Amino acid sequence: VSGSVASFGLLAYIAASCVLAFVFPQSVLAFLLVEASLLLLCYVPAPLKIKIYLAALVLLVLIPFLGIFNGYYLEVAIQIGIYVALALGLNIVVGFVGLLNLGFVAFYAIGAYLWAIFGSPQANEFIPGGFFPLSANWFFLFLVFSIAAGALTGTLLGLPVLRLRGDYLAIVTLGFAEVVRAVVNNLDKPINFTNGPKGIAPIAKPPLFFKPWLEFFGLEIADSTLYPLYFYFIALLLVLLIILVTRRLEDSRVGRAWKAIREDELAAAAMGVPVVRMKLFAFAVGASFASGVGVLFAAKQVFINPESFTFMESIGVLAMVILGGMGSIPGAILGATGVTILNLQLLKGLSLWLNGLRQSGAELTLPLLGSYSLSQLPAQFEPAKYERMVFGLILILMMIFRPQGILPPRRDQRS
Amino acid sequence: LELALEILPQVLLEGLVLGFMYALIALGYTMVYGVLEFINFAHSEIFVLGAFVGVEVLFWLQDAGHLAVLHPAFVLLLVIAAGMLISGLAAMALERVAYRPLQGSARLVALISAIGASFFLQDALRLFESLWRNTFYLSYPTLDVLDQVLPLAANLVVPVKSLMVIVTALLSLAGLYYFVNRTRVGTAIRAVAQDPETASLMGIPVNRVIALTFFVGGAMGGLAGVLFGLHYSLVNPYSGFAPGMKAFTAAVLGGIGNIPGAMLGGMVLGLLEAFAASYLSLLTDGAFGAEYKDVFAFLVLILILIFRPKGLLGETVREGRA
Numbered sequence: 175v176s177g178s179v180a181s182f183g184l185l186a187y188i189a190a191s192c193v194l195a196f197v198f199p200q201s202v203l204a205f206l207l208v209e210a211s212l213l214l215l216c217y218v219p220a221p222l223k224i225k226i227y228l229a230a231l232v233l234l235v236l237i238p239f240l241g242i243f244n245g246y247y248l249e250v251a252i253q254i255g256i257y258v259a260l261a262l263g264l265n266i267v268v269g270f271v272g273l274l275n276l277g278f279v280a281f282y283a284i285g286a287y288l289w290a291i292f293g294s295p296q297a298n299e300f301i302p303g304g305f306f307p308l309s310a311n312w313f314f315l316f317l318v319f320s321i322a323a324g325a326l327t328g329t330l331l332g333l334p335v336l337r338l339r340g341d342y343l344a345i346v347t348l349g350f351a352e353v354v355r356a357v358v359n360n361l362d363k364p365i366n367f368t369n370g371p372k373g374i375a376p377i378a379k380p381p382l383f384f385k386p387w388l389e390f391f392g393l394e395i396a397d398s399t400l401y402p403l404y405f406y407f408i409a410l411l412l413v414l415l416i417i418l419v420t421r422r423l424e425d426s427r428v429g430r431a432w433k434a435i436r437e438d439e440l441a442a443a444a445m446g447v448p449v450v451r452m453k454l455f456a457f458a459v460g461a462s463f464a465s466g467v468g469v470l471f472a473a474k475q476v477f478i479n480p481e482s483f484t485f486m487e488s489i490g491v492l493a494m495v496i497l498g499g500m501g502s503i504p505g506a507i508l509g510a511t512g513v514t515i516l517n518l519q520l521l522k523g524l525s526l527w528l529n530g531l532r533q534s535g536a537e538l539t540l541p542l543l544g545s546y547s548l549s550q551l552p553a554q555f556e557p558a559k560y561e562r563m564v565f566g567l568i569l570i571l572m573m574i575f576r577p578q579g580i581l582p583p584r585r586d587q588r589s
Numbered sequence: 590l591e592l593a594l595e596i597l598p599q600v601l602l603e604g605l606v607l608g609f610m611y612a613l614i615a616l617g618y619t620m621v622y623g624v625l626e627f628i629n630f631a632h633s634e635i636f637v638l639g640a641f642v643g644v645e646v647l648f649w650l651q652d653a654g655h656l657a658v659l660h661p662a663f664v665l666l667l668v669i670a671a672g673m674l675i676s677g678l679a680a681m682a683l684e685r686v687a688y689r690p691l692q693g694s695a696r697l698v699a700l701i702s703a704i705g706a707s708f709f710l711q712d713a714l715r716l717f718e719s720l721w722r723n724t725f726y727l728s729y730p731t732l733d734v735l736d737q738v739l740p741l742a743a744n745l746v747v748p749v750k751s752l753m754v755i756v757t758a759l760l761s762l763a764g765l766y767y768f769v770n771r772t773r774v775g776t777a778i779r780a781v782a783q784d785p786e787t788a789s790l791m792g793i794p795v796n797r798v799i800a801l802t803f804f805v806g807g808a809m810g811g812l813a814g815v816l817f818g819l820h821y822s823l824v825n826p827y828s829g830f831a832p833g834m835k836a837f838t839a840a841v842l843g844g845i846g847n848i849p850g851a852m853l854g855g856m857v858l859g860l861l862e863a864f865a866a867s868y869l870s871l872l873t874d875g876a877f878g879a880e881y882k883d884v885f886a887f888l889v890l891i892l893i894l895i896f897r898p899k900g901l902l903g904e905t906v907r908e909g910r911a
Binding site: 272274276334335338339340341342344345346348349350352353356357359360364485486489492493496555560562563565566567568569570571573574577 | 627628687690691694696697698699700701702704705706707708709710711712713715716719720830834837841877880881883884887888890891894895898
């Protein structure tokens with residue numbers, strides 16, 4: 175009985191939040207409520223089947239529907255999808271195997287640049303014949319290529335460095351990412367491979383192969399509305415695929431070997447776990463997720479440059495994994511969603527609000543300090559620009575007060 | 590080749606200045622690694638803090654009209670002392686807040702906390718300067734003495750500020766060496782680095798020694814920050830990352846935990862970087878130039894860690910606690 179009550183409650187909540195988001199399309203808060211419904215789904219004691227239906231309803235119908243009326247919602251949802259994929263990839267390396275990789279963004283960059291170079295006129299600079307940009311149909315092939323390229327670079331980086339102690343490994347991966355970024359930043363000469371700091375544009379979007387079918391059913395949707403929806407569904411599909419792969423791996427022989435290495439490398443080796451091979455495999459799998467989602471990022475952004483692949487991006491993803499709980503798939507998803515929402519919606523919202531205050535020029539009277547005109551608030555002070563502070567606080571506070579994260583893996587809870 | 594020889598003395602000088610700066614910063618990494626066995630990732634921000642304290646003190650002197658009146662040597666001493674003191678105290682506070690609660694947990698836990706502290710401090714500095722000066726890109730006021738040059742030879746012009754960096758760094762490195770090797774407190778630091786448990790059984794207050802190590806390392810970082818600011822004049826909250834990473838490379842290069850090693854590593858890395866910046870484009874006919882000097886430092890780091898992870902002089906870190 176309580177199950178059906180809970181299901182009804184959930185449905186009512188979802189309906190209410192969607193109506194709110196529909197009525198107030200500019201409200202960040204309303205969309206947050208919609209997003210929170212997915213979190214609520216995990217905790218309410220309703221039958222699993224109903225939960226899955228409701229999640230599908232929210233993800234497949236409601237968010238796209240809201241997104242048609244407010245493109246920004248979809249933008250946020252796509253970003254969340256990308257970061258969830260990155261966090262799940264890093265979660266394998268940091269969470270399952272316990273190797274701190276501070277250069278995760280390098281693989282993301284490799285995937286993004288792979289499609290950016292060949293999906294734009296850029297490749298004409300070094301391959302004569304004017305074959306480029308490749309037609310949009312190549313997008314999915316490059317998605318596969320980039321997954322392979324990510325796995326390959328992950329393995330190549332892993333081969334020499336995996337013998338290092340944990341903290342040295344962290345610094346070397348950080349160094350690797352900086353080298354990749356510097357090379358991308360400077361490889362506009364002697365031969366122009368990456369166009370340097372100016373970046374690459376325009377990057378081809380994925381093919382709208384389903385458009386004839388839509389037209390067959392009499393649906394005429396403008397490309398500008400169609401593309402965000404399309405990217406949203408690709409991101410959703412990628413994330414679901416990655417979740418599936420990660421779950422299968424976690425429960426397999428490989429996953430058990432990874433966790434054995436994390437708990438005690440020496441004991442694992444003594445038990446016959448091929449430590450180096452397993453670590454390499456983890457590096458490769460994590461890197462391939464990042465690289466694959468990089469292709470999606472490049473296609474979505476249309477323009478990329480090395481600025482998108484800084485050390486801060488790596489730390490952001492690390493903060494997501496740690497916030498959610500190292501080694502926990504739901505944790506990585508929650509962490510990625512939470513941090514992205516915080517960055518894209520809460521901090522930006524706060525910045526807008528402060529800007530409004532500044533322009534209103536209201537007087538603030540504080541006891542002891544006297545009155546202060548809000549228009550004097552320095553224009554430099556914008557919460558949206560302080561994401562480093564947010565990431566930093568998350569990392570310190572989590573390490574001190576809850577190192578296992580918000581949703582620690584089940585196994586740790588039992589022991 | 591003639592051109593290469595022509596610029597050699599100037600390149601060497603640049604390398605020395607860089608090298609001393611890296612050596613000063615590297616000391617902070619290596620000393621902390623010695624006692625706590627973890628990479629104090631936020632040390633680069635302690636370094637930047639020193640640079641900001643320096644510029645604030647100079648601004649303050651300028652606004653009060655003292656800058657033109659006081660003897661430049663006194664001004665320099667004041668700025669350096671302020672930078673060292675505040676950076677040292679900040680490093681101690683950092684240890685108390687972000688690291689001590691984590692004592693006894695895994696190595697990576699402390700490293701992650703340190704990375705968090707590094708990011709937090711960058712934006713805290715930015716926030717403070719934004720509210721205080723409405724900008725966080727600051728440039729040092731000019732000191733006339735420092736801008737003079739001593740033309741030693743046709744192809745070697747020594748700016749006074751380079752000389753100042755080298756002299757100050759030499760003095761403080763010698764002082765530190767004496768402090769660690771010849772005083773009671775220095776002996777305590779070395780004892781804790783060797784074996785904290787036994788040291789504590791011998792009556793050494795381990796936590797206080799750790800705090801002191803942070804203070805000394807932080808003060809050296811702060812000194813480097815002030816010198817960096819005086820020499821290159823521009824500072825912003827994010828300018829610590831690259832020097833910090835290179836200084837860490839220097840510490841590893843010399844052998845982590847090893848104080849003379851950090852000095853040697855700093856010198857080697859500074860010279861290598863100056864050479865790379867000047868000669869890379871000559872060697873490759875302009876195909877690759879000075880823009881790869883940062884890559885160069887990272888490549889050195891990766892290569893050392895792979896082929897000689899214990900550094901040039903060997904690391905002095907206790908074994909066992911993985």
